Amino acid sequence: MSQATSAHPPVELSADERAELLAALSAPLPSIPSRYLYDDHGSALFEQITDLPEYYQTRTERQILETEADRILEATNAVHLGELGSGAGRKIGLLVEAAQRREACRSLTLLDINASFLQQSVRSLQQRYPDVDVRGVVGRFTQDLDRFGEGGRRLIAFFGSTIGNFHPSQIVPFLRRLADITGPTDSLLVGFDLVKDVRILEAAYNDSAGVTAAFNLNILRVFNRATGADFDPDAFEHVAFYDPDNRWIEMRLRATRPVRATVPAISWVRDFDVGDELRTEVSCKYDQRFVQAYAEAAGLHLSAWFTDPDQLFALAVLRREVT
Ligand SMILES: C[S@@+](CC[C@H](N)C(=O)[O-])C[C@H]1O[C@@H](n2cnc3c(N)ncnc32)[C@H](O)[C@@H]1O
Numbered sequence: 001m002s003q004a005t006s007a008h009p010p011v012e013l014s015a016d017e018r019a020e021l022l023a024a025l026s027a028p029l030p031s032i033p034s035r036y037l038y039d040d041h042g043s044a045l046f047e048q049i050t051d052l053p054e055y056y057q058t059r060t061e062r063q064i065l066e067t068e069a070d071r072i073l074e075a076t077n078a079v080h081l082g083e084l085g086s087g088a089g090r091k092i093g094l095l096v097e098a099a100q101r102r103e104a105c106r107s108l109t110l111l112d113i114n115a116s117f118l119q120q121s122v123r124s125l126q127q128r129y130p131d132v133d134v135r136g137v138v139g140r141f142t143q144d145l146d147r148f149g150e151g152g153r154r155l156i157a158f159f160g161s162t163i164g165n166f167h168p169s170q171i172v173p174f175l176r177r178l179a180d181i182t183g184p185t186d187s188l189l190v191g192f193d194l195v196k197d198v199r200i201l202e203a204a205y206n207d208s209a210g211v212t213a214a215f216n217l218n219i220l221r222v223f224n225r226a227t228g229a230d231f232d233p234d235a236f237e238h239v240a241f242y243d244p245d246n247r248w249i250e251m252r253l254r255a256t257r258p259v260r261a262t263v264p265a266i267s268w269v270r271d272f273d274v275g276d277e278l279r280t281e282v283s284c285k286y287d288q289r290f291v292q293a294y295a296e297a298a299g300l301h302l303s304a305w306f307t308d309p310d311q312l313f314a315l316a317v318l319r320r321e322v323t
Contacts, residue, residue: 011228031279045215054203060313069098076187078155086110089121107133151183161193164284175298188318205240213238235259251281
């Protein structure tokens, strides 16, 4: 018999956070924002996921970078690099080295919500590239882009198809904010996971070792700590499936027994019956036509598209429309 998790002490939430959480949790299908997947344990689990045989995304994106980094630097002419949601920062080095081969990499700025993971990657990149000014910004890419620093011959990478975690209705506003911090000599390099055989997609989020399940369930512990909620992780199981209408993988948590969850800071209470679900992440899948349409709607244009021979993943170079 599992034990109920005791409520965490009251936590101060901003008015914006309260409104966001109330809207997310009160929807017919309640959800928890996917940024709560990442504490130190969640980030370490994500790193394990990237090495799983089923998780083709990381190795494919890396393969594209290994093949195309020089052409990407040639197309963008960048000497300043940045990465949003950098995590362990294991791919950006390929661009640093390509910039150094071509001219120079003067600076590298990483932004991530997870402070300790960010510190570790800044430290290891500083050791690897002592001539580069490496800087970390702890923040959210949804609201802290202005803390990313000045532009000018800058290439900002957003790897891992993390952009896919935005609901389709949020992607154009997000790209517009990126366009706002992008000057005429700057570029964006965004990783997009492509639509493909549903079996490949679903296997990537239902690995046989159960690491994605542990990653998904960890969101409840992070959320409890951050908000004072009392979700019992032992009362839920991992679910992930492809929704062809929305063209996204959806990760959910499903109650395996009747359980009550509360978030006192927003006076939210819900009794989950067996089988009731909670959404924890969407991961949208794209094709080139969609990316082009999103970019144009945000005042950007798709200036280059790099993909792998099996068309599993793509890296898009986006630049501001010249008006
Ligand atoms: C899917 S992982 C990708 C990590 C790495 N870029 C890669 O390609 O392997 C998402 C990363 O974004 C960070 N992250 C998630 N939500 C965030 C947010 N709202 N603001 C900033 N970073 C966020 C996480 O901490 C994590 O490092």
